[in-house]
Amino acid sequence: MIKLDAKIPEGHISEKWTNHKFNMKLVNPSNKRKYDVIVVGTGLAGASAAATLAELGYKVKAFTFHDSPRRAHSIAAQGGINASKNYQNDGDSDFRLYYDTIKGGDFRSREANTYRLAEVSANIIDQAVAQGVPFAREYGGTLANRSFGGAQVSRTFYARGETGQQLLLGAYSALSRQIGLKNVEMYTRREMLDVVIVDGQAKGIIVRNLLTGEIERYSAQAVILATGGYARVFYLSTNAMNSNATAVWRAHKKGAAFANPCFTQIHPTCLPIHGELQSKRVLMSESLRNDGRIWVSKNKADKRSAADIPEEERDYYLERKYPSFGNLAPRDISSRSAKEVCDEGRGVNGKDAVYLDFSEAINRLGENVIRERYGNLFDMYQNITGENPYKVPMQIYPAPHYVMGGLWVDYNLMSNIPGLFVLGEANFSDHGANRLGASALMQGLADGYFVIPYTIGNYFGGQKPEKVSTDNTAFAEAEKTVRDSIQKLISINGKQTVDSIHKRLGQIMWDKVGMARNEKGLKEAISEITSLREEFWKDVKVVGQDKELNQTLERAGRVADFLELGELMAVDALNRNESCGAHFREEYQTKEGEALRNDEEYAYVSAWEFKKVGEWELNKEPLVFEYVKLATRSYK
Amino acid sequence: MENHNINLTLNIWRQENPSTEGRFEEFKVSTSPDASILEMLDELNNTLEAKGERPIAFESDCREGICGTCGVVVNGHPHGPLPKTATCQLHMRTFKDGENLYIEPFRAKAYNIIKDLIVDRSPLDKIIQSGGFISVNTGSAPDANIHPISKETATIAIEAAECIGCGACVAACKNASAMLFVGAKVSQFAVLPQGQPERYDRVQAMVNTMDEMGFGSCTNTYACEAECPKGVSVTNIARMNRDFLKAKITSHALHF
Ligand SMILES: Cc1cc2nc3c(=O)[nH]c(=O)nc-3n(C[C@H](O)[C@H](O)[C@H](O)COP(=O)(O)OP(=O)(O)OC[C@H]3O[C@@H](n4cnc5c(N)ncnc54)[C@H](O)[C@@H]3O)c2cc1C
Ligand code: FES
Numbered sequence: 001m002i003k004l005d006a007k008i009p010e011g012h013i014s015e016k017w018t019n020h021k022f023n024m025k026l027v028n029p030s031n032k033r034k035y036d037v038i039v040v041g042t043g044l045a046g047a048s049a050a051a052t053l054a055e056l057g058y059k060v061k062a063f064t065f066h067d068s069p070r071r072a073h074s075i076a077a078q079g080g081i082n083a084s085k086n087y088q089n090d091g092d093s094d095f096r097l098y099y100d101t102i103k104g105g106d107f108r109s110r111e112a113n114t115y116r117l118a119e120v121s122a123n124i125i126d127q128a129v130a131q132g133v134p135f136a137r138e139y140g141g142t143l144a145n146r147s148f149g150g151a152q153v154s155r156t157f158y159a160r161g162e163t164g165q166q167l168l169l170g171a172y173s174a175l176s177r178q179i180g181l182k183n184v185e186m187y188t189r190r191e192m193l194d195v196v197i198v199d200g201q202a203k204g205i206i207v208r209n210l211l212t213g214e215i216e217r218y219s220a221q222a223v224i225l226a227t228g229g230y231a232r233v234f235y236l237s238t239n240a241m242n243s244n245a246t247a248v249w250r251a252h253k254k255g256a257a258f259a260n261p262c263f264t265q266i267h268p269t270c271l272p273i274h275g276e277l278q279s280k281r282v283l284m285s286e287s288l289r290n291d292g293r294i295w296v297s298k299n300k301a302d303k304r305s306a307a308d309i310p311e312e313e314r315d316y317y318l319e320r321k322y323p324s325f326g327n328l329a330p331r332d333i334s335s336r337s338a339k340e341v342c343d344e345g346r347g348v349n350g351k352d353a354v355y356l357d358f359s360e361a362i363n364r365l366g367e368n369v370i371r372e373r374y375g376n377l378f379d380m381y382q383n384i385t386g387e388n389p390y391k392v393p394m395q396i397y398p399a400p401h402y403v404m405g406g407l408w409v410d411y412n413l414m415s416n417i418p419g420l421f422v423l424g425e426a427n428f429s430d431h432g433a434n435r436l437g438a439s440a441l442m443q444g445l446a447d448g449y450f451v452i453p454y455t456i457g458n459y460f461g462g463q464k465p466e467k468v469s470t471d472n473t474a475f476a477e478a479e480k481t482v483r484d485s486i487q488k489l490i491s492i493n494g495k496q497t498v499d500s501i502h503k504r505l506g507q508i509m510w511d512k513v514g515m516a517r518n519e520k521g522l523k524e525a526i527s528e529i530t531s532l533r534e535e536f537w538k539d540v541k542v543v544g545q546d547k548e549l550n551q552t553l554e555r556a557g558r559v560a561d562f563l564e565l566g567e568l569m570a571v572d573a574l575n576r577n578e579s580c581g582a583h584f585r586e587e588y589q590t591k592e593g594e595a596l597r598n599d600e601e602y603a604y605v606s607a608w609e610f611k612k613v614g615e616w617e618l619n620k621e622p623l624v625f626e627y628v629k630l631a632t633r634s635y636k
Numbered sequence: 637m638e639n640h641n642i643n644l645t646l647n648i649w650r651q652e653n654p655s656t657e658g659r660f661e662e663f664k665v666s667t668s669p670d671a672s673i674l675e676m677l678d679e680l681n682n683t684l685e686a687k688g689e690r691p692i693a694f695e696s697d698c699r700e701g702i703c704g705t706c707g708v709v710v711n712g713h714p715h716g717p718l719p720k721t722a723t724c725q726l727h728m729r730t731f732k733d734g735e736n737l738y739i740e741p742f743r744a745k746a747y748n749i750i751k752d753l754i755v756d757r758s759p760l761d762k763i764i765q766s767g768g769f770i771s772v773n774t775g776s777a778p779d780a781n782i783h784p785i786s787k788e789t790a791t792i793a794i795e796a797a798e799c800i801g802c803g804a805c806v807a808a809c810k811n812a813s814a815m816l817f818v819g820a821k822v823s824q825f826a827v828l829p830q831g832q833p834e835r836y837d838r839v840q841a842m843v844n845t846m847d848e849m850g851f852g853s854c855t856n857t858y859a860c861e862a863e864c865p866k867g868v869s870v871t872n873i874a875r876m877n878r879d880f881l882k883a884k885i886t887s888h889a890l891h892f
Binding site for chain 1: 679682690691693695702705723754757759767793831
């Protein structure tokens with residue numbers, strides 16, 4: 001059993017963070033340079049952490065598998081970032097943002113963390129603007145806001161449809177400044193393949209130099225993982241091609257608990273699959289649902305074109321089922337409804353796609369207004385599909401998008417392994433069973449700019465961790481494990497390509513551990529994944545050598561980890577005999593087909609402890625709600 | 637969303653590593669017009685791997701035209717023939733059945749070829765490290781609304797900031813100049829009130845590093861703007877040149 005101590009500070013929820021900051025141990029400025037910190041990942045969470053820790057005086061080594069810290073999956077975020085600035089004077093507050101986040105997460109997140117997130121959100125906007133991040137402005141020159149799903153106030157800051165890019169470039173510029181000042185040693189094209197633990201504390205990492213294939217050792221007194229999410233376990237997702245779970249998974253196998261692995265968000269407005277060759281799914285901003293009406297034919301396998309399907313034969317199913325929210329029903333509900341109608345065979349042409357139709361809005365407002373609102377999205381749609389959405393309805397279908405699950409962390413963002421911290425999408429902490437739009441960017445930057453700089457000081461000040469040399473046997477052992485597994489991958493020399501196995505895993509995950517799950521399907525998934533994993537280790541083909549740039553080998557290692565993680569996701573989903581947020585178990589629904597939570601038995605975080613491949617032990621962190629009343633979400 | 641495959645002859649640059657000679661290798665493919673050019677290459681790689689042959693090394697990440705990781709030259713054009721389109725957004729329906737494609741890496745004096753279509757663009761990071769930032773430590777920022785910024789100014793800033801750092805501008809330029817890349821970053825900060833304190837030091841530091849890294853000079857042919865997947869404007873180069881000149885005249889000392 002792992003001892004899960006969330007270390008939630010005493011006091012009223014609005015005072016916890018302030019009290020905690022006051023009570024934390026400090027490291028005096030001249031001692032800070034005695035501490036080495038490794039930051040793995042330079043997306044929003046990692047770049048902001050690396051830059052800030054270096055500013056404070058710590059010696060930072062930062063790692064990314066990308067060619068530059070300016071890349072990272074974070075860059076693709078479109079919609080915006082939330083903050084409780086209340087610039088619109090519409091009644092926003094830290095408490096309201098916290099409340100929306102807890103409720104949106106369907107009461108499966110930790111109150112204290114969520115409140116702190118809201119509390120520091122305003123500082124993020126100040127910081128980004130000071131760095132020169134060009135957020136959208138009103139005519140008077142002040143910052144503009146818009147509203148997003150799950151909120152009744154306008155608190156989302158944005159930079160055109162490129163908020164992630166602009167925020168990441170802000171964090172990258174802060175990091176670049178520290179690299180230039182030699183406060184950060186930046187290691188690009190390096191992939192972390194293991195953490196090194198000495199006497200129970202995280203003391204370093206093993207990485208593969210992706211250019212040369214050399215295996216390298218790095219030591220530090222603390223290791224921070226900010227390595228992003230694992231939605232690519234589904235093969236097709238909106239995540240960047242290289243996003244993967246390897247860093248967190250290898251840490252998990254070294255003892256870090258994995259929390260709520262089954263909580264996966266499926267985004268409703270993505271482009272459908274065009275064919276066999278498809279490599280990823282493209283997200284279309286949710287804002288389209290403000291003016292587009294979603295429908296399918298009332299008939300099965302209807303091969304008529306949209307224009308030929310008369311009004312009375314169309315089913316505007318969201319408007320029919322959720323009259324008050326209609327096309328703006330929350331992400332999980334609208335995704336599930338799309339799946340339902342397609343499973344009935346009523347998708348476009350009998351395929352997995354539904355219409356998102358702007359004809360009524362164009363008739364009512366004119367094409368120009370629609371062009372003004374969504375011009376760039378319409379262009380993007382046309383570029384990808386070759387169809388003109390001003391003339392024919394768009395086609396959309398849900399896709400895996402974001403993972404709420406991740407490594408378990410306490411209030412200090414430290415995993416159950418002392419000295420191993422986890423930030424951003426890689427941890428589980430703030431979004432419960434469902435994340436609200438525009439809250440991932442907020443969380444990544446909150447963790448990196450405003451939380452870890454304090455809590456890591458507390459760890460150093462309290463534990464005074466020693467430096468360990470990379471000659472230590474723990475480094476040698478970890479390096480050996482890494483080398484052995486690379487050799488094994490290269491030597492199998494079977495018949496199946498890495499991608500073909502990844503695609504098959506994705507299909508199992510999508511069919512059985514996707515938007516709607518049931519006991520039978522989950523059990524099948526577990527056995528199918530287990531045998532696919534065996535097949536992989538017997539029959540995969542990795543072309544090329546280890547001592548060179550070898551992209552197939554990189555992918556093979558990542559898929560090997562997905563083949564273990566996928567099973568844990570199914571195990572977790574099977575354990576959770578309730579429906580909550582994005583986790584929908586078909587057995588647990590109301591008569592109207594809505595999610596049925598079970599607070600009596602499942603108001604806990606499931607934190608899985610690795611025993612051996614395919615075997616885990618469940619640890620539970622009970623969730624206590626003192627400041628909100630548990631309520632059933634209703635969007636009818 | 638139709639489905640008739642098209643047949644193409646691909647001539648792809650193959651190079652084992654930075655020190656070996658490269659050459660074009662020919663491949664015949666039949667592919668879906670709905671696939672992107674990178675998906676077409678994925679499929680080709682899958683076939684090569686299944687046969688035990690070395691796949692073609694190329695980079696990509698977001699596949700949505702925003703991260704700047706992808707980038708190859710197609711028939712002489714960085715990111716291919718379509719304007720304002722990154723390689724990953726280039727779909728096969730752009731090409732005609734039976735067409736010949738030449739696919740090669742971004743070439744420039746400052747970029748080394750690492751393998752096949754992958755080049756080393758890290759000199760661009762070095763330029764940013766020398767001054768492409770506003771020096772503000774975390775926690776010391778004033779309230780975000782302290783400087784009202786007009787919509788016009790905000791628009792200039794974001795249009796410059798949209799640069800995705802793919803480095804196509806350098807590959808497009810006959811002098812392999814990075815002026816568009818540097819001009820965009822300099823401009824973003826030069827027009828904003830937050831960027832004023834370091835404005836002239838910044839431009840000098842960045843331009844000097846650009847020269848040290850081996851990028852060429854600008855002779856106003858504007859191929860960079862034409863090939864930029866974001867359409868970043870050459871007016872940013874003019875703004876940078878003005879600031880650089882002013883910095884020299886008033887002889888701002890460097891203190892980065
Ligand atoms: C299309 C899309 C749109 C989105 N839009 C929004 C939005 O509008 N608002 C919002 O709030 N959220 C949005 N999100 C979610 C949000 O973008 C992500 O959750 C967030 O950016 C994750 O940031 P991160 O720093 O945790 O991880 P990432 O940005 O994924 O960064 C991970 C980093 O870790 C590195 N890394 C990983 N593994 C290793 C390893 N083993 N070794 C070395 N380095 C490693 C990578 O190189 C990278 O630098 C969107 C997501 C998608 C897919
Ligand atoms: S892969 Fe990101 S811009 Fe092309």
